[in-house]
Amino acid sequence: MNHLIAPSILAADFANLQRDIEMINHSEAQWIHVDIMDGLFVPNISFGFPVVEAVKKHAQKPLDVHLMIVDPDRYLKAFADAGAAGITVHLEACTHLHRTVQAIKELGCKAGVALNPHTPVAALEDIIEDVDMVLIMSVNPGFGGQKFISNTYKKIEQLKSMSADKNPDLLIEIDGGVNLQNAPQLLAAGANVLVAGNFVFSSANQLATIKELVEL
Numbered sequence: 708m709n710h711l712i713a714p715s716i717l718a719a720d721f722a723n724l725q726r727d728i729e730m731i732n733h734s735e736a737q738w739i740h741v742d743i744m745d746g747l748f749v750p751n752i753s754f755g756f757p758v759v760e761a762v763k764k765h766a767q768k769p770l771d772v773h774l775m776i777v778d779p780d781r782y783l784k785a786f787a788d789a790g791a792a793g794i795t796v797h798l799e800a801c802t803h804l805h806r807t808v809q810a811i812k813e814l815g816c817k818a819g820v821a822l823n824p825h826t827p828v829a830a831l832e833d834i835i836e837d838v839d840m841v842l843i844m845s846v847n848p849g850f851g852g853q854k855f856i857s858n859t860y861k862k863i864e865q866l867k868s869m870s871a872d873k874n875p876d877l878l879i880e881i882d883g884g885v886n887l888q889n890a891p892q893l894l895a896a897g898a899n900v901l902v903a904g905n906f907v908f909s910s911a912n913q914l915a916t917i918k919e920l921v922e923l
């Protein structure tokens with residue numbers, strides 16, 4: 708039981724966001740996952756700084772900010788100022804990924820790199836030593852509630868063996884379609900952070916669902 712659970716507030720009730728943040732505060736989840744979508748990198752727009760700042764005001768757990776935006780360098784400082792503990796950028800959205808990762812660290816945040824489902828783990832070969840976390844997308848980013856892509860298991864195993872040599876402390880986060888059916892196999896493959904949006908927020912007992920995920 709040494710993995711982390713990060714409920715995604717993309718699936719929260721935005722008209723009752725404070726209530727839903729407090730639910731996470733009272734739960735056994737370790738992080739709060741915050742999805743930022745710009746309508747360019749992904750075909751959807753989520754929310755921006757005023758919402759992140761409002762979440763931060765009530766959150767008692769670290770904000771795990773997932774930027775699904777083009778050219779994220781423009782906004783790293785703003786997300787750090789808004790309260791991000793970790794900032795994850797997409798490899799596909801960064802021309803100078805090494806520079807972007809260093810910039811995140813210089814802001815005092817944990818640095819993550821996310822891979823779309825079609826991006827091979829091998830693309831991380833020359834950046835893996837520099838990052839705190841890799842986020843493997845297990846759906847195409849842009850929407851909550853999509854079906855889990857099972858090719859993810861193979862990618863986790865590949866990343867786990869790459870990190871064993873080069874970065875043994877690497878966090879491996881899985882995002883999209885995570886539930887109690889696939890979570891045990893994700894953890895067995897080497898994942899150590901699980902994001903869960905709809906599975907948590909659409910369940911009848913959210914606290915109990917989080918507890919079940921934590922206790923796997």
Ligand code: DX5
Nearest residue numbers: 715848849851852884904905
């Ligand atoms: C998808 C987001 C995910 C999303 C996960 O683009 O990055 O974090 O909130 O939601 P579920 O768990 O419902 O797939």
Ligand code: ZN
Nearest residue numbers: 742773882902
């Ligand atoms: Zn996400």
